[in-house]
Amino acid sequence: MRLRKWNVLLEGLSAEQAAQVEARMRKVVFEARAVLFRQGAPSDAMLLVRSGRVRLYLLSEEGEEFVTGVTGVGSVLGLAPTLLGTSRFQNAEAIDRVEASRLSAADLDALMAAMPGFSRNVARLLAILSGESIARSAPLALDPISMRIASILANLAELDEADPTGRSRVIEGLTQAELAKMVGASRTWVALTLADFERRNLLQRKKRWIRIPDIDRLLRYLSIARKQGS
Numbered sequence: 001m002r003l004r005k006w007n008v009l010l011e012g013l014s015a016e017q018a019a020q021v022e023a024r025m026r027k028v029v030f031e032a033r034a035v036l037f038r039q040g041a042p043s044d045a046m047l048l049v050r051s052g053r054v055r056l057y058l059l060s061e062e063g064e065e066f067v068t069g070v071t072g073v074g075s076v077l078g079l080a081p082t083l084l085g086t087s088r089f090q091n092a093e094a095i096d097r098v099e100a101s102r103l104s105a106a107d108l109d110a111l112m113a114a115m116p117g118f119s120r121n122v123a124r125l126l127a128i129l130s131g132e133s134i135a136r137s138a139p140l141a142l143d144p145i146s147m148r149i150a151s152i153l154a155n156l157a158e159l160d161e162a163d164p165t166g167r168s169r170v171i172e173g174l175t176q177a178e179l180a181k182m183v184g185a186s187r188t189w190v191a192l193t194l195a196d197f198e199r200r201n202l203l204q205r206k207k208r209w210i211r212i213p214d215i216d217r218l219l220r221y222l223s224i225a226r227k228q229g230s
Contacts, residue, residue, distance in 0.1 A: 005076045006048050008125045012117050021111055021118065025101035032173070036077065036092035036100070043081035043088055045104045049073055052098030053159055055182060058090050067182045070095070070152060072159035080126055082108060096173050146193045148183040150222050153203065157212045171210040 010018045025048070030036055036047060039059055053072045057065045068090055071077070081088055082105045112119040157169035180190045194210075197203050202218050204211045212218055 005074050005125060005128070008128065009076070009118065009121045011121055013115065013121075017115055017118070020115075021103075024107040024111065025103055028100050028102045030094040030098040030100070032094055032096045034094045034098075036094060036098070037088050039088050039091045041088045043078055043084075043086060043105065045102045046079045046082045046108060047077040047092075048101040048103070049075040049077065050099045050101060053095040053156065054098060055093045055095055056090050057093070057182075065181065065184065067152070067184070070155045070159070070182070076125065076129070079122070079129065083122065083126070095178075145183055145185045145189060146196070147222060147225050149179065149185070149190060149193050150197070150202075150218060150225070152179065152182050153197075153210065153212065154215065154218050154222060157215055157218070167214045167216060169212045169215050171212070173208050174210065175208060 010021065013021070028047070030052075036054060037043075049072060051073060053070060054075065054077065055067060056069045056071065056077075057067045059065055077092055077100075078088065085105065108122075112122060153171065156171045156174065176187050176190050176194070180187045183190070185193075194203070194205060198205060200221070201213065202221060204213065
């Protein structure tokens with residue numbers, strides 16, 4: 001299981017200390033399309049995603065959605081607002097069935113007070129998450145829609161296990177309507193863009209199924225497109 005973010009929190013702790021942290025976690029399950037937490041709601045716990053994929057987005061006063069990222073196994077969600085005791089910064093919605101571990105604000109505070117090493121790790125993880133958030137959201141805000149679609153597909157593809165060559169990835173359970181919602185475009189525009197990507201051999205598709213034959217080729221396409229647009 002890919003739990004790199006969680007491993008940051010446990011780095012340098014003794015086996016006994018790591019077990020104490022794990023003992024405070026509580027399993028929670030969210031079915032596909034369920035809301036993990038809502039923007040503006042009280043932050044009473046952080047979540048560690050153990051399976052499934054999650055869409056993160058902001059909602060404007062006019063009801064418009066802006067996707068800030070798509071994440072999956074190993075992601076730590078809601079750490080900053082839980083630590084600060086503020087309301088949720090954004091919305092989190094399950095793309096498919098999500099299993100997660102929940103650590104309450106009270107338990108997080110108690111663990112940090114009892115273990116200086118854990119407290120340092122929390123600070124380090126916050127810095128990592130902050131940098132990743134900036135790197136992830138800036139392109140989605142500035143890119144044209146075709147590149148937003150490519151970015152989301154690359155993000156989703158990298159959440160799944162690769163084939164033995166490490167290049168081919170499969171995205172399952174995602175409809176064109178859901179993809180359109182993620183990038184803020186019409187279904188027609190998404191369908192046209194996906195057809196163009198298919199002609200370029202960047203992907204193959206069926207109903208609720210997209211295969212990226214070569215993830216490196218898709219990432220190169222994004223890199224070149226951004227350079228040409230800058």
